[in-house]
Amino acid sequence: MHYSSDFLAAHAHLREAAQARRxxxxxxxxxxxxxxxxxxTSEYSSLDNGLSASQxxxxxxxxxxxxxxxxxxxVLDERRNVLGTVSLRELILAAPDQxxxxxxxxxxxxxxxxxxxxxxxxxxxxxxxxxxxVLDELARLVxxxxxxxxxxxxxxxxxxxxxxxxxxxxxxxxxxDATVGLLYRKRVLWLVLLVFGNxxxxxxxxxxxxxxxxxxxxxxxxxxLVDSGGNAGAQSATLMVRGIATGEVMMRDxxxxxxxxxxxxxxxxxxMAVAVASLGVLRGGPEIALIVASSMxxxxxxxxxxxxxxxxxxxxxxxxxxxxxxxxxxxxxxAVGVLIYFGIASQVLDI
Amino acid sequence: MHYSSDFLAAHAHLREAAQARRxxxxxxxxxxxxxxxxxxTSEYSSLDNGLSASQxxxxxxxxxxxxxxxxxxxVLDERRNVLGTVSLRELILAAPDQxxxxxxxxxxxxxxxxxxxxxxxxxxxxxxxxxxxVLDELARLVxxxxxxxxxxxxxxxxxxxxxxxxxxxxxxxxxxDATVGLLYRKRVLWLVLLVFGNxxxxxxxxxxxxxxxxxxxxxxxxxxLVDSGGNAGAQSATLMVRGIATGEVMMRDxxxxxxxxxxxxxxxxxxMAVAVASLGVLRGGPEIALIVASSMxxxxxxxxxxxxxxxxxxxxxxxxxxxxxxxxxxxxxxAVGVLIYFGIASQVLDI
Numbered sequence: 297m298h299y300s301s302d303f304l305a306a307h308a309h310l311r312e313a314a315q316a317r318r319x320x321x322x323x324x325x326x327x328x329x330x331x332x333x334x335x336x337t338s339e340y341s342s343l344d345n346g347l348s349a350s351q352x353x354x355x356x357x358x359x360x361x362x363x364x365x366x367x368x369x370x371v372l373d374e375r376r377n378v379l380g381t382v383s384l385r386e387l388i389l390a391a392p393d394q395x396x397x398x399x400x401x402x403x404x405x406x407x408x409x410x411x412x413x414x415x416x417x418x419x420x421x422x423x424x425x426x427x428x429x430v431l432d433e434l435a436r437l438v439x440x441x442x443x444x445x446x447x448x449x450x451x452x453x454x455x456x457x458x459x460x461x462x463x464x465x466x467x468x469x470x471x472x473d474a475t476v477g478l479l480y481r482k483r484v485l486w487l488v489l490l491v492f493g494n495x496x497x498x499x500x501x502x503x504x505x506x507x508x509x510x511x512x513x514x515x516x517x518x519x520x521l522v523d524s525g526g527n528a529g530a531q532s533a534t535l536m537v538r539g540i541a542t543g544e545v546m547m548r549d550x551x552x553x554x555x556x557x558x559x560x561x562x563x564x565x566x567x568m569a570v571a572v573a574s575l576g577v578l579r580g581g582p583e584i585a586l587i588v589a590s591s592m593x594x595x596x597x598x599x600x601x602x603x604x605x606x607x608x609x610x611x612x613x614x615x616x617x618x619x620x621x622x623x624x625x626x627x628x629x630x631a632v633g634v635l636i637y638f639g640i641a642s643q644v645l646d647i
Numbered sequence: 648m649h650y651s652s653d654f655l656a657a658h659a660h661l662r663e664a665a666q667a668r669r670x671x672x673x674x675x676x677x678x679x680x681x682x683x684x685x686x687x688t689s690e691y692s693s694l695d696n697g698l699s700a701s702q703x704x705x706x707x708x709x710x711x712x713x714x715x716x717x718x719x720x721x722v723l724d725e726r727r728n729v730l731g732t733v734s735l736r737e738l739i740l741a742a743p744d745q746x747x748x749x750x751x752x753x754x755x756x757x758x759x760x761x762x763x764x765x766x767x768x769x770x771x772x773x774x775x776x777x778x779x780x781v782l783d784e785l786a787r788l789v790x791x792x793x794x795x796x797x798x799x800x801x802x803x804x805x806x807x808x809x810x811x812x813x814x815x816x817x818x819x820x821x822x823x824d825a826t827v828g829l830l831y832r833k834r835v836l837w838l839v840l841l842v843f844g845n846x847x848x849x850x851x852x853x854x855x856x857x858x859x860x861x862x863x864x865x866x867x868x869x870x871x872l873v874d875s876g877g878n879a880g881a882q883s884a885t886l887m888v889r890g891i892a893t894g895e896v897m898m899r900d901x902x903x904x905x906x907x908x909x910x911x912x913x914x915x916x917x918x919m920a921v922a923v924a925s926l927g928v929l930r931g932g933p934e935i936a937l938i939v940a941s942s943m944x945x946x947x948x949x950x951x952x953x954x955x956x957x958x959x960x961x962x963x964x965x966x967x968x969x970x971x972x973x974x975x976x977x978x979x980x981x982a983v984g985v986l987i988y989f990g991i992a993s994q995v996l997d998i
Contacts, residue, residue: 353739360740367718367735384718384735388704389711421802424795443794444775447801451772454805455889461812462885462972463878471890472900476910483882483911484918487947490878491922497870505863512856515866519848519981522870527814527841527974531834534813534973538806539822549823559827560834567835571842596838621813622885623878626977630870 332416333409335449336430336439341369343396345379350392356384365442368426371400376436378404378429406431409438414453417446418543457541460618461534463490490623496631497522504638507645513580514641517572517588518634524568524592525599525633526626532557532603537621540607550608557604558597565596587644591637598636599629683767684760686800687781687790692720694747696730701743707735716793719777722751727787729755729780757782760789765804768797769894808892811969812885814841841974847982848873855989858996864931865992868923868939873984875919875943876950877977883908883954888972891958901959908955909948916947938995942988949987950980 327333341363343352356366371379380400390399406429407416420428420443427440463486501508501518508514536553539545545553569589576585603625607617678684692714694703707717722730731751741750757780758767771779771794778791814837852859852869859865887904890896896904920940927936954976958968 357739360736366739384739385711388708388717388735417798421795421798426794443777443798444772447768447772447794447798450798450801450805451893454801454809455893458805458809458812458885458889458972461809462882464882464886471886471895476907476914479886479907479911480914483879484915487875487878487882487915488919488922491871491875491919494871494874495926497874498867501869502867505866508866509860509863512860515856515859516849516853518852518869519873519985520842520845523845523848523974523978523981524838524842526977527838528834530974531813531815531838534809535815535822535830538809542802542806544822556827556830560830563827563831564835564838568839568842571839575846621809622973623874623881623977626877626974627874630874634870 327409330413331409332407332411332413332428332430332441333439335413335416335445336409336441337364337445338439339364340427340429340437340440341366342376342437343369343371343382345371345373345397347396348392349387349390349394349396349399352382352387352396353384356387364440365427368440370404370429370437370440371396372437375434376438378406378431378435378437380404381429383426404429407441408433413441413449414541416441417449417453420446421450453541457537457618457621460616461537461621463487463619463623486623490627493627494630497627497634500631500634500638504642507638507642511580511584511641511645513584514587514638516579517576517584517591518637520572521588521591521595521637522630522633525595525629525636527599528561528564528596529599529603529625529629530622532561532600533607533621533625536604536607537617540611540617547608547611550605553604554601557600561597561600562593564600565593568596569593583644587637587641591640594636594640595629595633598632602629602632678760681764682760683758683762683764683779683781683792684790686764686767686796687760687792688715688796689790690715691778691780691788691791692717693727693788694720694722694733696722696724696748698747699743700738700741700745700747700750703733703738703747704735707738715791716778719791721755721780721788721791722747723788726785727789729757729782729786729788731755732780734777755780758792759784764792764800765892767792768800768804771797772801804892808888808969808972811967812888812972814838814970814974837974841978844978845981848978848985851982851985851989855993858989858993862931862935862992862996864935865938865989867930868927868935868942869985869988871923872939872942872946872988873981876946876980876984876987878950879912879915879947880950880954880976880980881973883912883951884958884972884976887955887958888968891962891968898959898962901956904955905952908951912948912951913944915951916944919947920944934995938988938992942991945987945991946980946984949983953980953983 339362341356341359360366367384370381373379380402381404382396382400386399409430409432427442429437430439432438464482465485569592572592573585573589576588606620610617610620690713692707692710711717718735721732724730731753732755733747733751737750756774760781760783778793780788781790783789815833816836920943923943924936924940927939957971961968961971
């Protein structure tokens with residue numbers, strides 16, 4: 297870890313920052329929360345180029361007290377650029393006088409200081425890494441993120457996604473110790489917004505007041521139909537949100553997913569239409585059964601398509617898709633469901 | 648790894664099973680899915696008691712080709728009971744002739760073959776372990792679970808919890824490649840069940856048909872009030888489900904949580920009551936405003952209490968609490984909301 301003199305002259309303040317980083321003082325302030333830079337430790341093990349395996353082990357022995365891990369080390373040149381990586385296992389298995397250049401892996405999976413922490417965790421998980429090196433904008437090694445950091449990130453991110461899916465605005469910390477005031481602040485915003493959002497459902501119902509007054513049996517099926525659209529939508533949205541979060545689903549898959557979703561939703565809607573048609577006959581006769589069954593089919597289809605599209609739309613708009621998996625999808629699907637149901641009912645009944 | 652002869656005589660079949668396990672053939676069949684036994688690898692590094700540090704390193708060098716990790720090793724007696732654990736870092740730092748009994752940690756965090764995999768992952772995460780040893784019913788070492796296995800478990804469990812929260816019955820595998828038929832089967836059961844569950848809401852509305860006919864403006868506020876209870880309930884349920892999953896919240900915390908939830912829900916309900924009261928005055932006069940505001944307060948309170956209690960109840964009944972975080976809570980809160988709203992309305996209006 298030696299600097300070349302011209303580099304030092306030009307970047308004296310950077311050097312100080314790097315020193316402070318090693319002291320663990322400034323790290324939190326230098327990098328944005330949620331990035332590799334904020335997550336990494338600067339206590340990595342580095343090896344000078346040109347050592348033999350046994351010399352490398354001796355060097356690690358001296359570094360061991362300060363290093364987060366000595367099991368994965370990085371071979372650096374004088375500018376702290378990474379030439380390769382070598383595991384302690386490889387060093388132990390090598391002949392003692394073998395040069396580390398012959399042992400080390402030259403293709404190193406690395407991330408930048410600004411890389412999102414969930415992306416870092418995904419790399420560690422997919423490649424079964426003990427640690428991933430973090431490079432600055434000049435490709436110099438500034439730290440590592442280890443597997444146990446990744447474990448914390450994955451748990452934290454999943455928790456945040458869960459909370460966002462229930463429209464809880466931000467991170468709450470340990471739930472057990474959260475105060476009434478904190479919980480109130482995290483939950484109130486979206487609840488009040490959704491009250492006003494639900495005015496659309498109310499206005500939809502008000503627009504069909506005459507039809508409802510004339511056929512009060514329609515109200516019996518209102519919660520059932522409207523909720524079904526919301527439930528189907530919540531399922532689709534949750535599948536997509538989680539697929540995007542784990543990296544299984546990409547933006548470019550949207551069109552293909554949409555086609556498949558139509559097939560699934562039509563099959564689900566048809567099954568549920570049969571279920572409610574029988575109730576419709578019992579409660580209001582064949583005309584009501586027809587209205588209720590056809591409404592169910594359309595509502596489940598539209599609800600599912602809204603549910604699967606919103607997370608993609610949120611991602612495209614640089615919003616967090618996790619917000620689009622719970623009550624928000626349900627509320628939108630509800631309002632649409634009211635319009636579909638009474639729209640179909642007034643068409644059939646008012647002729 | 649030697650067996651005592653009397654043990655062998657009594658447990659010959661167990662020995663064969665252990666051998667097959669080492670061959671990696673029977674592992675999937677021997678242990679239940681989701682347990683440490685099914686997750687572990689039997690390719691751990693073990694050390695004989697009585698070695699020096701340098702002899703231990705030599706022994707690990709010979710085992711390295713077969714072992715999942717040589718960074719954490721277990722010192723075993725002749726019955727494969729764990730005497731202690733030692734890391735390669737500790738061996739490298741020790742004087743070459745130091746006996747490993749002096750280096751090893753004697754307090755070893757272990758799990759049983761039947762331990763739930765999320766519990767294993769939690770231990771690895773909380774204690775920053777590279778691996779955790781898995782013991783059979785005779786406290787013999789049979790395998791290890793490593794940090795990267797834990798990472799996979801945490802992602803998989805979070806995904807399952809997300810899906811269950813949207814009432815998607817079981818694991819879907821890679822969403823991108825799931826077929827229409829598979830998705831239909833995973834989603835249809837709960838959707839149809841909830842259709843029948845929503846009959847309670849419908850029946851509640853039907854019971855108040857007279858009140859509704861006389862005061863049709865009440866229908867305008869129906870989706871808004873009913874949804875608010877569901878939304879508040881979904882928030883509470885999600886917080887609890889996730890708190891239980893991450894181990895932040897225990898069963899014994901229920902009563903304290905219930906008290907706090909009352910405070911939060913009353914504050915939320917009061918805020919939302921103010922919001923809808925103004926709408927009530929505009930739409931139906933002061934009497935409607937009073938009904939709508941007081942209904943909102945009660946509905947949000949009851950919805951929140953249902954939302955926070957269900958996950959605990961599911962846990963107590965040995966059901967998965969994650970099922971209780973989405974549409975199920977919403978549907979139950981909906982039905983209760985209908986009864987509260989029209990109950991209050993008929994009391995106020997029919998005097």
